[in-house]
Structure formats: structure tokens, C-alpha cells
Amino acid sequence: MSGLVSLVAGVALGLSLAAPPGPMNALIAQESVARGWRSGFRAGLGAMTADACFFVLAYAGVVAFIRHAPTLQAAMKAVGGLLLCYFAYGAAKSAREGAAETEASAGFRKTFLAALTNPMQIIWWLTAGVALLDPGTVTAFGHTFGATNGALTVGGFFCGILVWIAGFPALLRVAGDAVDTLERVVGYGSAVVLCVFGVWFLLDAV
Numbered sequence: 001m002s003g004l005v006s007l008v009a010g011v012a013l014g015l016s017l018a019a020p021p022g023p024m025n026a027l028i029a030q031e032s033v034a035r036g037w038r039s040g041f042r043a044g045l046g047a048m049t050a051d052a053c054f055f056v057l058a059y060a061g062v063v064a065f066i067r068h069a070p071t072l073q074a075a076m077k078a079v080g081g082l083l084l085c086y087f088a089y090g091a092a093k094s095a096r097e098g099a100a101e102t103e104a105s106a107g108f109r110k111t112f113l114a115a116l117t118n119p120m121q122i123i124w125w126l127t128a129g130v131a132l133l134d135p136g137t138v139t140a141f142g143h144t145f146g147a148t149n150g151a152l153t154v155g156g157f158f159c160g161i162l163v164w165i166a167g168f169p170a171l172l173r174v175a176g177d178a179v180d181t182l183e184r185v186v187g188y189g190s191a192v193v194l195c196v197f198g199v200w201f202l203l204d205a206v
Helices: 002-018 023-035 037-060 062-067 070-097 106-116 119-126 128-133 150-178 182-205
Strands: 138-140 143-145
Touching: 002 037, 002 128, 002 150, 023 037, 023 070, 023 106, 023 150, 023 182, 037 062, 037 106, 037 119, 037 128, 037 150, 062 070, 062 119, 070 106, 070 119, 070 182, 119 128, 119 182, 128 150, 150 182
Parallel strands: none
Antiparallel strands: 138 143
16 A cells, blocks of 8 residues: 555656656747657756666755755746747747658757756755655645655656656647647647746746
8 A cells, every 4th residue: 555655656756747847848848839749858858867877866965055055046947048039939940840851869959958057946955856855745636645665755756757757748649630820829829838938947047
């Protein structure tokens, strides 16, 4: 029973990071409706790979170091803000001109780089993400799970992210087949979301 609790806690924790609206889901949405499910899934894998890197850094104590390095935090916010503004321009251009052929790894690289410099993701790892390193209690979506098994919680965490990055693009593709203009709407919507977050990160860095 405790193993099941640990697994469910991990899945809930993974979804609490992956599901909320933000720049990563905007990028995944853009790739999904413009280039198909595989591109959306690859974009999701880019963000998940960044989370795997954050997990290793948290385990090594680097994430805790970042918490006490405001200058480094500001630099990461500035880089992340510039990247998101650049991606916003690309999303708007793609929506205006139609999806251009790109190499398969483009979406992966975009989300990977954006996630590594995403202040929201870093803050998550400084707060809720610490639970992955502590086999005590895990809190996700306002619910606190009891004592958990660390290894199972970590496995469940990445399973939760996989569920989201596979399901979210699939839902968008289904909707895209039903709504002819969805690609353009999502493209411009993603551009707005990315631009807003990019400017916000740049202002916060200053």
C-alpha cells in the first residue's frame, strides 16, 4: 500500500509541475498544432530532460546554492526572458506564414533551453521539488501524502510528466482536426504567452 501511495504521490507531483499554464506548455502547444503529435511530444521531452538535470543538480546541492545567489538568479531570468521573447517572435511568424519544415530536434532544443533558464521551473525545484529528495511527505495540488518511498516517488514523478507531455499534444491534435483555424489561434496565443513571460522575466531580472 505504501508503494502505491509513493507512486501516486510522485505522479501528482509531476503533474503539478507539468500541467499548469506557462511558457513550456505554450511551446508544446505550438509544436503540437503546427507540426503534429510527435513534435509536441519531443518538445515535452525537452522540458522533461531539463527537469532531470534539475533533479541531479538538486541532489548534488546546486539548486540550494542557487537559492542564495541572487546575481545568478537574475542572470538566468535575463537569459530566459530573452529566449522566450525570441521564441515568441518565431511562434508569431509561424502562425502568420504557416509551419515551415524544421529539423526534428528543433522543438526539443527550444523547450530544453527555455526550461533550464525558466525562473518558474527553478522556483518549483526550490520549493515543491525538494520533496523528491525527502522520503517524508509530499504535497501536490494542495494534498499532502504520508510517508513515501523516495525511489518510487521519483519514478512516479517522471511518469506524471510523461502522461502530460503525451496526452496534452494528443488532445490538441484532436481539437486541431475539428477546428480548422486552431493552428493559427494557438500560434498567436503561444506568441502572446511567451512574450508576456519573457518581458516579465526580463523586468524581474532588472
